[in-house]
Amino acid sequence: MTANKPSTQTISALEKLFEDHFGIKPEQVNLLPVSGSDRRYYRITAGSISAIGTYNTNIPENNTYFYFTELLRKHEINVPQVYSISKDKKYYLQQDLGGTSLFDLLNKDGQTDSVRQYFHKALEQLAKMQWLAGREADYYQCYGTRSFDEKAIMADLLYFKYYFADLQNIQYDRALLMDEMGQMSKELGRIQPQMLMYRDFQSRNIMVHEGDVYFIDFQGAMQGPPQYDIASLLWQAKAQLPEAWKEDLLNGYMTSLNNLHITRVDEIHFRKGYLQFVLLRILQVLGAYGFRGLLQHKPHFVSSIGPALKNLENFLAVNPHLPAYPELRKLLERLSSADMQSRYAQPERTETAKLQVSICSFSYKNGIPKDKGAHGGGYVFDCRGLLNPGRYAAYKHQTGRDEAVKQFLERETRMPEFLAQVYGLVSLNVEDYLARGFENLSVAFGCTGGQHRSVYAAEALAKYLQSKYNIPVTLSHLNQEKWVLGE
Structure with a gap:
């Protein structure tokens, strides 16, 4: 069990912070979804009073967050206000900015002028963070890495090599590529100036609240080249900002530097460095998508690979001189080829595809459900070998659809390993059935009560198949009427 598992103690500590700060007892405490960190948000x-309670046992990381929050707010940069911190610094209460990120707004409203203005606001705030707060930042307060130096850059390049490039079965001169990556990391590590770098400045980490933008998840900030952050935002794979926007927003950032009276920037040199960090960010992102998607089988990351490869293709087409290393350039051209992009493209649902997948969860107390398909083909997976959340009072009256149960299964059990095997087996039949024109495939997941493990697994597989193959999936939970739920 990890130390950050949601518990009654966690809830009680956060409720006390809330009551001490606002002078009123909380009425509701709801666990929020998390991504890749061990932090828990409630x-x-x-x-009408609302706040975000955070629990994190990593005290050095918390201290970094508290330090940068205070520094950024001092320079009037929009970040959540930290209301209260527990004595042991594992719990803290902060401002609730709602649930709409800039990425959400872009997806909802599209590439409108009002959305573009929010991107401009974000870059204006970024310039203040990098150049004003960066002047007085104490980089010894950084968590983990203090500087985005040659070693950190080489780590990003190796991340791309091992977790994406090497998984594509493409032949290349490995010794020569490693030598070129070493040269590239040295070149980029020497680029000046080095200011306060956000590190993961993308639209999902920018909240839109009451007409303004706010930064979140800046615990990874360090000293580094400001161009990297701009590249991270403008070349975010899933955002797919048009070239006209990228140029307009970069010009807006340069205007912000002038407005801040930053005089020591050579714009030609700055833009040249920007292009080099665009490429580095694309490669780092592909490494992350490979690790999370191809190795950990997370559907969101698998579906992001296609847009990232399109980004890479567009970059190489516009910048034939980059990268200035022939073996790396050759590898990137092959990785971004039409054939490779088609491998990761989101399939279009066609009228000729007859296959329909039926997925269900069930309780073994009621027996294994019969397959109603014409040819009786399908799978039955037994989830009872996995730790049962229903044994714990905190989850007994919840289901595999609830966020707390999802996090328990993902972090406290071997469910990710189990599902990785399931995805591989089911994908084999889906691809064969599509090619042969079969119409039905059934998949059933069973556990003791048909409420937690089987429900989560069924929901996860449905999402995976829809994301990867864009095929119709029917999902049912056969024991739903007998679920033991709280009042």
């Missing part, structure tokens, strides 16, 4: 409310 929305705590009482009437």
Whole structure:
């Protein structure tokens, strides 16, 4: 069990912070979804009052967050206000900025002028963070790495090599590529100036609240080249910003530097460095998508590979001189080829595809459900070998659809390993059935009560197949009427 598993103690500690700060007992505490960190976030409310309670046992990381929050707010950069911190620094209460990120707004409203203006606001705030707060930042307060130097850059390049490039079965001169990556990391590590770098400046980490933008998840900030952050935002794979926007937003950032009276920037040199960090960011992102998607089988990351490869193709087409290393350039051209992109493209649902997948969860107390398909083909997976959340009071009256149960299964059990095997087996039949024109495939997941493990696994497989193959999937939970739920 990890130390950050949601518990009654966690809830009680956060409720006490809320009551001590606002002078009122909380009425509701809801666990919020998390991504890749071990931090736990809760929305705590009482009437019209709302705050975000955070639990994290990594105290050095918390201290970094508290330090940068205070520094950025001093320079009037929009970040959540930290209301209260527990004595042991594992719990803290902060401002609730709602649930709409800039990425959400872009997806909802599209590439409108009002959305573009929010991107401009974000870059204006970024310039202040990098150049004003960066002047007085104490980089010894950084968590983990203090500087985005040659070693950190080489780590990003190796991340791309091992977790993406090497998984594509493409032949290349490995010794020569390693030598070129070493040269590239030295070149980029010497680029000046070095200011305060956000490190993961993308639209999912920018919240839109009451007409303004706010930064979140800046615990990874360090000293580094400001161009990297701009590249991270403008070349975010899933955002797919048009070239006209990228140029307009980069010009807006340069205007912000002038407005801040930053005089020591050579714009030609700055833009040249920007292009080099665009490429580095694309490669780092592909490494992350390979690790999370191809190795950990997470559907969101698998579906992001296609847009990232399109980004890479566009970059190489516009910048034939980059990268200035022939073996790396050759590898990147092959990785971004039409054939490779088609491998990771989101399939279009066609009228000729007859296959329909039926997925269900069930309780072994009621027996294994019969397959109603014409040819009786399918799978039955037994989830009872996995730790049962229903044994714990905190989850007994919840289901595999609830966020707390999802996090328990993902982090406290071997469910990710189990599902990785399931995805591989089911994908084999899906691809064969599509090619042969079969119409039905059934998949059933069973556990003791048909409420936690089997429900989660069924929901996860449905999402995976829809994301990867864009085929119709029907999902049912056969024991739903007998679920033991809280009042």
